[in-house]
Each structure stands twice: as C-alpha cells, then as structure tokens.
Amino acid sequence: MSQAQQVQQIQIHSKQNHNDVNSNQTTNKTYHQENNNVVRIDIQSYQNAENDGLLNQTNPIQTIVINQEEQQINKEINSINIKDQLLSGSDEEEKQKEMLMFQKPGTIDKGYVLYSDKLMEHLIADQEIQKDLINQFKFERETIWCFENEKNQSITQLEQLKVLCITWNMHGSMPQLCTNKLLRSDKIEHHVIVVSSQECLRSIPMSIFCESKQKWEAHLSNVLGNKYELVKSVSMNALHLGVFMVKDLVKYATAISIDQKATGVMNLFGNKGGVAISMDIGDKSYLFINSHFSSGQNNNERRNQDYQVISQSLNLPKYCQNPNESLFKRFHYIFWMGDFNYRIDAKNKEEVDELIKSNKYFDLLKRDQLMAQKKIGQVFSDFQEGLILFPPSYRVLDEQNKFTDGSDARIPGWTDRILFKQKIPDTIKLLNYESALDVFGSDHRPVFAQFLVKAKFTETFQPVIVRGSAACNIF
Structure with missing residues (x-):
C-alpha cells in the first residue's frame, strides 16, 4: 500500500452465545491489495470474551477494509482499541452496530477474503457500507489479481x-x-x-x-x-x-x-x-x-x-x-x-438497467x-x-x-x-x-x-x- 493511502475498516460483528466460547484464541486475517478502492477483509475472533473484558456478542468480529483517499495523509491516526469501542455502547443493540477504526498505512498484514453468507446479507442491507464498495462493480476499473510477481517455493x-x-x-x-x-x-x-x-x-x-x-x-x-x-x-x-x-x-x-x-x-x-x-x-x-x-x-x-x-x-x-x-x-x-x-429476479430488463444506471448493485444482489x-x-x-x-x-x-x-x-x-x-x-x-x-x-x-x-x-x-x-x- 502506498504511503498516500489510509485505511478505513468497517467492522461487522455478530452475536454468539458466550457459553460456546472455550478458548483464548485470537485470529487475524486481512486481504491485502495495492489498488485503490480494493476491498479487503479482516476477521478478528476473540475467544473467552469474559476474561478479555468483552461481552458475549463480540465473537466473531468481521471487518471489511477499504482503501481511502489522501484526505488524512498528514494526520497521526492510531489504531482505536476494538475492545473500547465494543464496550462504549449503551446497550446490546448499540454494540451490534458497525464501527469505524482507522489505521496507519502499511500496518495491516496480508491475509484473506472473508466468505460469509451472513456478511453478504449485511452488505446488501447496509447502504452506508455500500457507498464505499460501489466502485467495485464498475467495468471501468482494473481487474484485481493476487500473487503477482511472487515466486513459488520448492x-x-x-x-x-x-x-x-x-x-x-x-x-x-x-x-x-x-x-x-x-x-x-x-x-x-x-x-x-x-x-x-x-x-x-x-x-x-x-x-x-x-x-x-x-x-x-x-x-x-x-x-x-x-x-x-x-x-x-x-x-x-x-x-x-x-x-x-x-x-x-x-x-x-x-x-x-x-x-x-x-x-x-x-x-x-x-x-x-x-x-x-x-x-x-x-x-x-x-x-x-x-x-x-x-x-x-x-x-x-x-x-x-x-x-x-x-x-x-x-x-x-x-x-x-x-x-x-x-x-x-x-x-x-x-x-x-x-x-x-x-x-x-426482475419484471423486465428496463428495471435492472435503471438499478445499474443508479449504481444500485446491492439491490440487484438482493x-x-x-x-x-x-x-x-x-x-x-x-x-x-x-x-x-x-x-x-x-x-x-x-x-x-x-x-x-x-x-x-x-x-x-x-x-x-x-x-x-x-x-x-x-x-x-x-x-x-x-x-x-x-x-x-x-x-x-x-x-x-x-x-x-x-x-x-x-x-x-x-x-x-x-x-x-x-x-x-x-x-
């Protein structure tokens, strides 16, 4: 990632019964690409929520990561503690809402794209997140590839x-x-x-x-x-x-x-x-x-x-x-x-054409x-x-x-x-x-x-x- 880019992480986390949590394992996975506006996914699973000071709805946390413009290049933005964000809500519903976390360029390790029906359903329903993702659906962009110029091991x-x-x-x-x-x-x-x-x-x-x-x-x-x-x-x-x-x-x-x-x-x-x-x-x-x-x-x-x-x-x-x-x-x-x-599912092509013209691809995915x-x-x-x-x-x-x-x-x-x-x-x-x-x-x-x-x-x-x-x- 270039030094001119900042990273915005939109976190989506789902509720899970604390009784099912049995270990202290933490996993981090992030999909990394050099291109602007390339979607990246980060999963952070916090086990044993009670011992970590987290509530039972915090496992797992699913994060979409999107490259941002240069608007905050000169700002000293430190990673916000996720635990603090989770505990800052006034009630359980508030803690289930999406949260923003900013991180300095280059501090996220390479990882993996998330595949989740639940996350797809969330994206389809959330118009705020869709605004950051809509350029992915346009023909006028470069095709994304991984592994470029990486040599295979023995x-x-x-x-x-x-x-x-x-x-x-x-x-x-x-x-x-x-x-x-x-x-x-x-x-x-x-x-x-x-x-x-x-x-x-x-x-x-x-x-x-x-x-x-x-x-x-x-x-x-x-x-x-x-x-x-x-x-x-x-x-x-x-x-x-x-x-x-x-x-x-x-x-x-x-x-x-x-x-x-x-x-x-x-x-x-x-x-x-x-x-x-x-x-x-x-x-x-x-x-x-x-x-x-x-x-x-x-x-x-x-x-x-x-x-x-x-x-x-x-x-x-x-x-x-x-x-x-x-x-x-x-x-x-x-x-x-x-x-x-x-x-x-659509009555006619004109209906779909209008949604595409308006960049409402997530309405099509519904x-x-x-x-x-x-x-x-x-x-x-x-x-x-x-x-x-x-x-x-x-x-x-x-x-x-x-x-x-x-x-x-x-x-x-x-x-x-x-x-x-x-x-x-x-x-x-x-x-x-x-x-x-x-x-x-x-x-x-x-x-x-x-x-x-x-x-x-x-x-x-x-x-x-x-x-x-x-x-x-x-x-």
Whole structure:
C-alpha cells in the first residue's frame, strides 16, 4: 500500500452465545491489495470474551477494509482499541452496530477474503457500507489479481498451494488473443490452475457432432508455457474441464479419476450437465466440478434439479470404499464452478438497467436467484462463496464492457460462479473472487477465484496405489 493511502475498516460483528466460547484464541486475517478502492477483509475472533473484558456478542468480529483517499495523509491516526469501542455502547443493540477504526498505512498484514453468507446479507442491507464498495462493480476499473510477481517455493517446502479456478462460458468461440490475460502465467505462478468452460470452441448443437477440445487444450498449454502440464481433462458436449499443474507438482497428483453426468432432456443429453475430475495432491483429496445448468429467467426449479442430479450421480472416486456415502463427504476439498444460469429476479430488463444506471448493485444482489435458493437449502447448502463485488458477468457485448441492448438484450445476471467446500475448517483460504473484465470474445466475462489451500509434501513421497486414495480415508 502506498504511503498516500489510509485505511478505513468497517467492522461487522455478530452475536454468539458466550457459553460456546472455550478458548483464548485470537485470529487475524486481512486481504491485502495495492489498488485503490480494493476491498479487503479482516476477521478478528476473540475467544473467552469474559476474561478479555468483552461481552458475549463480540465473537466473531468481521471487518471489511477499504482503501481511502489522501484526505488524512498528514494526520497521526492510531489504531482505536476494538475492545473500547465494543464496550462504549449503551446497550446490546448499540454494540451490534458497525464501527469505524482507522489505521496507519502499511500496518495491516496480508491475509484473506472473508466468505460469509451472513456478511453478504449485511452488505446488501447496509447502504452506508455500500457507498464505499460501489466502485467495485464498475467495468471501468482494473481487474484485481493476487500473487503477482511472487515466486513459488520448492514443493517440499510448501504448506499451502496457490490454486486458480476459472469458469467461462465461451459462447462457442475460440478466443486467441486474450487468454494470457486470464491465465496471467507470465506474472503469476499458481501451483494448480483449473479451467472450466461452457460452450467451449463450438455452440452446443455443433458440439454434438464434434466434441473434441484438443485445440482448446493445446491453446491453453501454449499460453501457460513449459512451466505447466495438463494433468487431466474431461469433456461432454460443449463442457470442458482441465487441471494444469506446475511440473514439479505433477508427481504428487495421484489417484486421478473422471466422470460426467448429463442433465439435458430426460437427463440423457449433454447440452446441460456436469463434468468432474477427482485426484489426490499430496496428502489431500480434491474434487473439481464444472457445470452448465438449465437456462431461462424463471427456471429455478430445473436448475435446482440439475444440481441435485449431478451431486447424486457423480461416481468419484471410482474406487471409493463407501459408494453410498454422499459425494460431498468424500473429499478434503471441493471446487464447483460453472455457468449455473441463476438470474436476477426482475419484471423486465428496463428495471435492472435503471438499478445499474443508479449504481444500485446491492439491490440487484438482493434478487440473486442463486443466493435465494442457497439460503433455503435447495442448492449448495454446505458450500461457501466469496463476496460478490464485481459486475454481472452476463449478458455483455462480445468486445465491449457494456450490457446487451435491443433485440439481443437479456436481463444481466451473475450466472457464472465458483463455490467451494472444505472438510476441515480454515484449510481453504479465498484470496480473490473476481471477474476478468479485460477478457473479451464472449457474451460472458470469465469469473475466477484464487485460493491458498493447505497441503503437505515430502521428499520421500511415493505415489499411492489407486485404492489408497485420501478421499477414501478421510474418516
């Protein structure tokens, strides 16, 4: 962060029963970026509130951090004691309100983005916080990236993997010039890059006759260069999923398996559905899923059904000792991405256009169908998603950051999403959840997420036999 910037932290804390607090642990996590107006998240959990002089509603404290202008550069602003702020209210309701804390530039360590349905609901309801966040939703800004110019450590020294997940509905195209902006391999070294695409290379009807994605895989490999290797891929109709790794990591990828499930007409046609890859990387098991759910503004029930069919039908890993066990309990880490096609509930496009024109993106998020269906337990009930602080990824012009209009107009929406699930809490850390605003060639903008994932590797590593997968030995 430059010396010209100040940091404003808006803290949001939720009530928790003091009887559930059993330790003196304190954790601090902060998402850090150099750009102006980049959202950063800080979580500060205070355990044993009574011993610390805190009241029972103070755990956890969730903080949104936003870069500010130079207006206070010459002021000597010291960090305000959070405990004093918490105890200063006259009653419990007052203590639950948002508080401001100012801190000198450069004093916050790098940390992690918060993923919280409750926090998203709070943001949607709080207009004061929204004023500071609204620029995140504009097309006229640079795409945010983490890990730039950071060199990877030796694999055996790693405790965390840098994982990049991408989802992109390519609209039947083969974009040549902008893929490097999406993979960023010249500036960022991820350990694992997962590229999921829908309507890849060809339209869905054309993909029935020619399903091959070799050209796309060759293109991705060429852009990534000799540093990376395609470990596994799977295709179904216009769906494609590929997992790339830095070459030093490849030998640690074992017990690799693939599967697919069509959810088109009668659940037989692959125009909609999901493809998946499972594997062990070191001592952890992973599941990557790419899906294209049913389209249509008011087709939530069918989309929910697609989710259920895929989650109940994927047979991964093929050698699992407990085939009757829920898919979601078999893996340490699950990353599910795709064009889920959930839209914004609205009477017409004009209504949405007016809200966008007025920068009322949070009013649109109130109407996001996926959030609504997730909240009532219809889909992704055990999954987490990062805060959505980027413009709707659909439907935009192919070569311009502008929503479609005229006869080709559709209601914009956050159709393209990445959700994840972790078996053990705090083993996946989401650093960035963004839309690649500078990647053109489709009526969707790609959406990507960058993670740090807990991992372990040793010099004496020996590949496990197929039936020894970590996915079969979680419990």
